Amino acid sequence: MQEVFIMRITEIKLRRLIRSYLINETGLGVGMDPTGSTMPKGMKRSEYKQLEDADPEDFKTVIQILDPTGITSIPDIPPAYLAFQKSPTLMNKILLVLAVAAAIPVAGKISKLGSRGLKSVKQGLVASKQGIPANFASKADEGIEAIDRVSKASKTSSNVGKVANISREKAVSFANASRKTLESLKLGKTTVLKDDLYVFIAANPGGKKIAGGIVKPSKGMGKHTVKKGDTITKAEAALETARKKISPNALSRSGNVYLSPYPTAGAWSHYGSNVFMVKVPKGSKVTFVDGGVASEVNGALRAGKKEDAIEWAEDYWKGSDATVKGEEIITSGKVEVIGDVKELFDKDYIEDMSGWGASFR
Numbered sequence: 001m002q003e004v005f006i007m008r009i010t011e012i013k014l015r016r017l018i019r020s021y022l023i024n025e026t027g028l029g030v031g032m033d034p035t036g037s038t039m040p041k042g043m044k045r046s047e048y049k050q051l052e053d054a055d056p057e058d059f060k061t062v063i064q065i066l067d068p069t070g071i072t073s074i075p076d077i078p079p080a081y082l083a084f085q086k087s088p089t090l091m092n093k094i095l096l097v098l099a100v101a102a103a104i105p106v107a108g109k110i111s112k113l114g115s116r117g118l119k120s121v122k123q124g125l126v127a128s129k130q131g132i133p134a135n136f137a138s139k140a141d142e143g144i145e146a147i148d149r150v151s152k153a154s155k156t157s158s159n160v161g162k163v164a165n166i167s168r169e170k171a172v173s174f175a176n177a178s179r180k181t182l183e184s185l186k187l188g189k190t191t192v193l194k195d196d197l198y199v200f201i202a203a204n205p206g207g208k209k210i211a212g213g214i215v216k217p218s219k220g221m222g223k224h225t226v227k228k229g230d231t232i233t234k235a236e237a238a239l240e241t242a243r244k245k246i247s248p249n250a251l252s253r254s255g256n257v258y259l260s261p262y263p264t265a266g267a268w269s270h271y272g273s274n275v276f277m278v279k280v281p282k283g284s285k286v287t288f289v290d291g292g293v294a295s296e297v298n299g300a301l302r303a304g305k306k307e308d309a310i311e312w313a314e315d316y317w318k319g320s321d322a323t324v325k326g327e328e329i330i331t332s333g334k335v336e337v338i339g340d341v342k343e344l345f346d347k348d349y350i351e352d353m354s355g356w357g358a359s360f361r
Contacts, residue, residue, distance in 0.1 A: 077103055077113065081124050093128035097136050100125060100143035110150050122147045152206065171277060171344040174198040175263070175353060182261050182288060187327065188319020190250045190287040197280040199329055200341065201258075202265035203272035215278055215335035220253045221294065231301035235309065238297055242313035250317055251287040251330045253294070259329040263341040264354045267292060267326040277338040284333025289316055292326025 080099035084092040100121065103110050113121060125140045125147070132140070166174075178198045185191055203209040209216055220236040236253060243250055260266045265275045268291065280286060293316040300309035341350060 077110075077121060078117070081121050084124050084128065088127065090132065093132050094136050096121075096124055096128050097132070097140045097143060100146070101139045104142065104146045110146060115151070118147050118151050166338060166344070168344060168346075171198075171338070172349060174279075175277070175345075179261070179353070182329075185286075185288050186319060187288055187290055188247070188317060190247065190285065193280060193282045193284050193286060193333075195282050197282075197284070197286065197329075198277055198338070199259045199261055199280065200263050200265055200275055201260065201272070201278055201335075201337075202269045202275050205274055205340075207272065209272065210276065210337045213337045215257050215259075215337065217255050217257050219255065221298065231298055234301055235294070235298035235313075238301070238309055238313045239294060239316060242310070243317050246314050246317040247287075250289075251285060251332055253330065256330050256332050257335050258291070259331065259335065261327055261329065262354045263345060263350045266354065268328065275341045277341055277344055279336045279338055280329070280331050280333045281336075284331050286333070287330045289319065289328060289330065290326045291328035293320065295326070 077096075077099045080092070080096045084096045086092075100110070110118070122144055125143050129137045129140045174196070175198050177195070181193070181195065181197055182199075201210070201215060203215075220239075221232050239253055243252065258268070259278060259280070260268050263275060263277070265271065269275065293312055296312040297309045297316065300306070300312055338344070345353070
């Protein structure tokens with residue numbers, strides 16, 4: 001993008017026509033109006049007059065560009081932006097708007113501008129809206145919306161990890177090896193990893209949980225379980241008291257990352273629309289427990305059964321059974337997002353990988 005932006009602007013670059021888009025998509029073809037034979041369709045007579053009065057020479061150029069029978073053309077986005085930046089005339093404003101509008105239907109063209117280019121062109125479109133006819137201003141709005149969509153998609157892509165850097169075969173190999181690690185660890189145990197551990201998390205693409213390709217830590221039970229007058233804070237306090245008593249070496253539930261051994265995210269699939277494979281690096285400390293037991297602690301407190309809640313809290317750190325597929329891995333390590341499981345595994349493997357719960361007991 002930086003190399004493109006320093007290229008010299010030529011008249012040829014400013015005169016390349018994308019006729020099909022203008023005629024079929026933007027509706028800016030020339031209409032045979034007996035009182036204004038060159039007035040583009042969709043343009044009000046007052047807007048036409050506004051253009052003509054603003055700068056007669058630029059006006060003629062703009063109308064030529066809009067004429068599908070002419071040989072003039074719309075520029076590509078970079079030279080159009082540079083021309084506008086150098087001289088924000090009425091003509092250059094409209095050329096920038098039309099350049100972006102013509103690029104919208106061409107897959108991947110706008111995204112090639114890069115993040116800095118997208119930001120600059122968007123600012124140019126916002127500034128160009130001032131003093132141009134309404135129909136061109138509406139095209140500027142469409143261009144701004146298109147840039148926002150591309151920017152959002154780009155951020156989402158950067159948040160889901162580097163799928164291209166790992167083959168399906170490697171993903172399966174890593175997942176199988178990690179399953180054996182968890183089977184040997186068993187529920188209720190804490191260890192320092194001797195090898196990388198590949199497990200899973202449910203999250204929304206582009207969401208804060210996996211922003212930048214790194215999983216953010218949690219404070220305990222999710223907000224989705226909170227009700228008016230709920231007991232989550234007391235439940236987490238009970239679990240922390242039990243940890244110090246039963247398994248002081250285990251990781252605290254507060255301020256660490258929660259993961260699932262299953263590519264469906266098991267009982268925690270409702271935490272996001274997609275499930276991602278993640279890597280916990282060797283040397284990281286992990287505690288493997290049954291998150292369903294933590295829910296039982298909260299349920300007992302809701303029912304006013306404090307003694308049951310204390311018993312459940314101690315069972316949580318002992319590794320006792322409670323629910324199917326409620327297993328969770330707590331880690332203090334830096335967890336990297338690898339990619340969406342649907343891109344890394346086939347459907348049958350995902351189903352098979354999600355039926356291993358008994359092996360962890």
